Amino acid sequence: MRRPSLVAVIxxxxxxxxxxxxxxxxxxxxxxDKLLVAWGGFTTEWYSEALSDERVRNAFMTSIKVALLxxxxxxxxxxxxxxxxxxxxxxxxxxxDATTFLRIILPETVFALGLFLLFARYDIPLGIxxxxxxxxxxxSAYATIIIQAxxxxxxxxxxxxxxxxxxxxxxxxxxxxxxLILPAVIAASLLVFSFSFDDVVTSLFLxxxxxxxxxxxxxxxxxxxxxxxxxxxxxxxxLTTTALFAVAAGVISIRSAAGARASAKQGRAT
Amino acid sequence: MITRRSILVVPxxxxxxxxxxxxxxxxxxxxxxxxxxxTFDVTWGWTFENYQRIIDPLYFKPIMRGVGISLLxxxxxxxIGFPVALWMSRLSGIAQSLLLVAVMVPFWASFVVRTYxxxxxLSDGGPVADALQAVGVGNGAPGxxxxxxxxxxxxxxxxxxxxxxxxxxxxxxxxxxxxxxSADLGxxxxxxxxxxxxxLAAPGIVxxxxxxxxxxxxxxxIPAILGGGKTLLVGNVxxxxxxxxGDYPFGSALAVALMLALMAVLVIARSxxxxxxxxA
Numbered sequence: 304m305r306r307p308s309l310v311a312v313i314x315x316x317x318x319x320x321x322x323x324x325x326x327x328x329x330x331x332x333x334x335x336d337k338l339l340v341a342w343g344g345f346t347t348e349w350y351s352e353a354l355s356d357e358r359v360r361n362a363f364m365t366s367i368k369v370a371l372l373x374x375x376x377x378x379x380x381x382x383x384x385x386x387x388x389x390x391x392x393x394x395x396x397x398x399x400d401a402t403t404f405l406r407i408i409l410p411e412t413v414f415a416l417g418l419f420l421l422f423a424r425y426d427i428p429l430g431i432x433x434x435x436x437x438x439x440x441x442x443s444a445y446a447t448i449i450i451q452a453x454x455x456x457x458x459x460x461x462x463x464x465x466x467x468x469x470x471x472x473x474x475x476x477x478x479x480x481x482x483l484i485l486p487a488v489i490a491a492s493l494l495v496f497s498f499s500f501d502d503v504v505t506s507l508f509l510x511x512x513x514x515x516x517x518x519x520x521x522x523x524x525x526x527x528x529x530x531x532x533x534x535x536x537x538x539x540x541x542l543t544t545t546a547l548f549a550v551a552a553g554v555i556s557i558r559s560a561a562g563a564r565a566s567a568k569q570g571r572a573t
Numbered sequence: 574m575i576t577r578r579s580i581l582v583v584p585x586x587x588x589x590x591x592x593x594x595x596x597x598x599x600x601x602x603x604x605x606x607x608x609x610x611x612t613f614d615v616t617w618g619w620t621f622e623n624y625q626r627i628i629d630p631l632y633f634k635p636i637m638r639g640v641g642i643s644l645l646x647x648x649x650x651x652x653i654g655f656p657v658a659l660w661m662s663r664l665s666g667i668a669q670s671l672l673l674v675a676v677m678v679p680f681w682a683s684f685v686v687r688t689y690x691x692x693x694x695l696s697d698g699g700p701v702a703d704a705l706q707a708v709g710v711g712n713g714a715p716g717x718x719x720x721x722x723x724x725x726x727x728x729x730x731x732x733x734x735x736x737x738x739x740x741x742x743x744x745x746x747x748x749x750x751x752x753x754x755s756a757d758l759g760x761x762x763x764x765x766x767x768x769x770x771x772x773l774a775a776p777g778i779v780x781x782x783x784x785x786x787x788x789x790x791x792x793x794x795i796p797a798i799l800g801g802g803k804t805l806l807v808g809n810v811x812x813x814x815x816x817x818x819g820d821y822p823f824g825s826a827l828a829v830a831l832m833l834a835l836m837a838v839l840v841i842a843r844s845x846x847x848x849x850x851x852x853a
Contacts, residue, residue, distance in 0.1 A: 324690030387581035410791020417596025537686035
């Protein structure tokens with residue numbers, strides 16, 4: 304057998320190091336030692352403390368509300384936009400895609416502060432609606448790209464057939480288009496929900512004193528060095544977002560597998 | 574001409590127009606304004622004063638320090654990510670998919686928690702301090718928390734997958750027979766790497782550096798946790814002008830300058846990518 308190459312050794316070390324901090328957080332979330340300097344025995348005290356903390360519960364509910372609302376708005380914007388780009392002229396399509404790209408690549412700090420300025424100028428109060436508005440700006444861009452990718456693998460035959468058979472546009476959308484893009488819509492919702500749930504910068508700048516999401520609360524607790532509880536909340540938040548991402552990844556890969564199979568079938572038919 | 578199809582693009586145009594482009598325009602507008610330091614009233618004078626202040630050493634030094642940390646973090650990402658991507662590209666089937674998932678999973682965990690996770694490791698008396706002491710480097714084992722290095726490590730830890738993925742895609746595409754050919758013609762494996770692998774991986778390197786470097790420059794949370802308010806990135810300098818000091822015009826000027834600088838980087842990166850594709 305070949306001796307392991309230097310590249311492999313480095314790669315394995317790096318991947319192991321990626322997990323070390325997370326494992327430490329998980330271990331410490333069960334550590335009874337309050338100062339976390341040594342192992343003080345197993346406890347679930349921090350979890351019950353976190354779960355019974357009203358501020359944590361409120362922040363969790365705020366995060367859920369923000370994430371649900373921003374997902375809903377982002378989906379409407381993304382689905383309509385992706386449908387428009389299917390038949391848009393090439394020049395307009397390129398311009399549109401550039402603005403989508405810009406919403407993703409521009410540092411969040413910059414545009415969140417721009418929105419902060421807008422709200423300050425017109426005396427619009429900060430809070431949940433302001434956070435949702437900010438999240439939708441970038442979340443709708445991510446969702447648009449995912450749904451556009453789905454559209455690029457399908458043609459308009461089925462929809463034209465439905466229209467030829469007399470279905471009005473709304474019915475074509477509901478009975479033909481939507482079922483076809485459903486996997487992409489589900490994947491986009493899960494991703495966008497977790498981006499929103501996990502966001503700090505926009506939520507911090509636009510929440511003001513009226514709304515505190517869970518990541519913003521966590522950031523505050525970390526700055527004040529409230530450690531044992533932070534570990535427990537952190538593990539719960541990590542489980543939530545990881546689960547959402549895993550399901551999204553699963554849906555996307557099923558979709559691309561299905562897409563590959565469908566195009567293979569088409570290839571054989573022609 | 575407004576057709577029925579055009580209605581579909583209206584939600585995006587309205588949302589992105591009002592809540593993305595108008596705020597950016599407002600930043601540009603404010604950046605030429607002046608603020609009364611007692612009443613916080615903003616007046617418009619079409620002054621370049623705010624932009625001149627950026628070059629003032631008082632502000633320019635921390636800004637360049639922030640840029641330096643972002644560059645350090647991006648190059649650390651490249652150096653650490655390259656071997657991982659290279660190994661990933663040499664694996665096949667299930668092993669490759671597993672490694673890909675292994676790299677992505679920490680990226681899925683909550684951003685704040687991931688950054689906070691490093692606090693335990695980097696603070697005084699933590700494992701990193703212990704290790705440094707064991708090697709005999711860190712005398713008295715002070716941790717590296719609240720140092721520029723801690724912030725750079727935080728960025729690397731959070732953004733590494735964004736570097737590895739484009740590198741992997743570029744390396745995966747390289748035809749192994751090219752390396753075989755260079756070996757047959759007598760090139761050492763290092764020479765093969767330098768003359769064949771590296772140039773062909775250039776698009777991935779550029780893409781990875783852009784994907785890591787741009788968000789790293791505007792990063793706010795990582796320095797807030799690992800920099801302890803002392804080590805700032807450009808994002809923090811800008812945010813502080815708005816949130817702590819209330820100096821909107823100067824904050825806007827900084828934000829606009831950052832946007833312009835990043836645009837320039839993007840344009841250069843794009844032309845580089847195109848050149849690289851022409852070669853390949």
